[in-house]
Amino acid sequence: MATSNTYTFNPSLGEFVINAFSRCGVRRTEITAQHMEDARFEANLLMSDWAGDGINLWEVTNASINLSQGQTTWQPQSNIVFLLDVYITVNAIDRLIMPISRSDYAAIANKYQQGYPTSYWFDRLQTPTVYLWPVPDQDNTYTLTYWFMRQAQDSVLAGGTQIDVPWYYLDAFAWGLAARLAYIYAPDKVQVLQPRAQESWLRALQVGSENVPMKISPQLRSYFR
């Protein structure tokens, strides 16, 4: 049996655009500058939409900062979408610190109390800010490491640029882009393309998750809104 033995299939956004328009019934020789701009725009919106539908593992990364005594806040990268796991390292020993809500944080009487930080509040501003509590004291040198899901990279047409999506999500991207373009250029095909896009997305999600046991344990405490 002769197989390719290559693993290079990685289409550019331009190729996805051609494919999406084909699914909409628009021939590649009919594409105009307006088609291209709408496709670029919709591709970026699609990535934005996916960010709100769970953790995209390929967009998860981490960063570390050194904390100074009395430091109440720190600002993660501006392209952060979800703050996932945060831990403090002291003398090569890691300890998770836990998220609290805005109400939790507001309820803390002394927000400047110093000690070993044990919790944080992620204030999702346009420029995200994280509040620590207790704030670092002078007893140790604290290093904070945080795992986060970043925003997807821009989808760019120029230069035959590829999209920021792993191989097992390519089909979902193709259907998703086609469905979005159908709303503009082939409304009669939306009924066909939209369910197919959703189906493909759900299938991709099955691959795009960590295959580990999930443990659920009740934690009895007050809740906030």
Place this chain on the structure above:
Amino acid sequence: MSLTYTTYVAQISNIMAVSSATTQFQTMLPGMIDYAEQRIYREIDLLQTVIVNNSANCTTDVRTFSLPTNLGTFITVQGINIATPVGTPIDNGQRVILQPVAREYIDAVWNSNINTGTPKVFAMLDQFTIILGPWPNNNYQVEVIGTIRPTPLSATNTTTFLTTYLPDLFVAASMIFASGYQRDFGSQADNPQQSASWELQYEKLFASANAEELRKKFSGLGWTSYSNMPSSAVR
């Protein structure tokens, strides 16, 4: 029966009941041939008019490519291939089939020569020029497949594909033009039905010639090169 230039002229002269020796006939003759040939070549996509020309190379960092004309001027481009690796004759290397796209696509995706590579797509820029995307990173050999207009029938080019294989259609098309020459188009003419009659005759011949041409391309109604076949009741 196939025709030559001489027998074609004689036959037309005979049908028109006009001497081919007259100055008026000789003046009309090239126009009649041109009308018949151009109409048939436009209306039937004859395989005979398809040529392959791989005599030219594209130029590194230049996205435009002028269609070669040494074998005839391309009227329609049906396909373009690139030979890789560069420097390898196209039959010894790998053909990269370029996909036709809109010019706007190339302008958006391959908008500058910063990202060069082996071309993947092409777009018609004008009748004689295409643009490639990505911009070529080498002087690849380019193979162009498309249709041309064959050399017209004349005293020096005494046979064409039309006179050899479609003489009936060629004569019918010629007679439509000739009817105009004889002023037989209007109600006050001697034979106002003549042009309409030849037009009708041409259309019938055209339909059969076109069906045969489609069969040559395995594009007939039977999806084969055979005549129309009865369809099976059970697929």
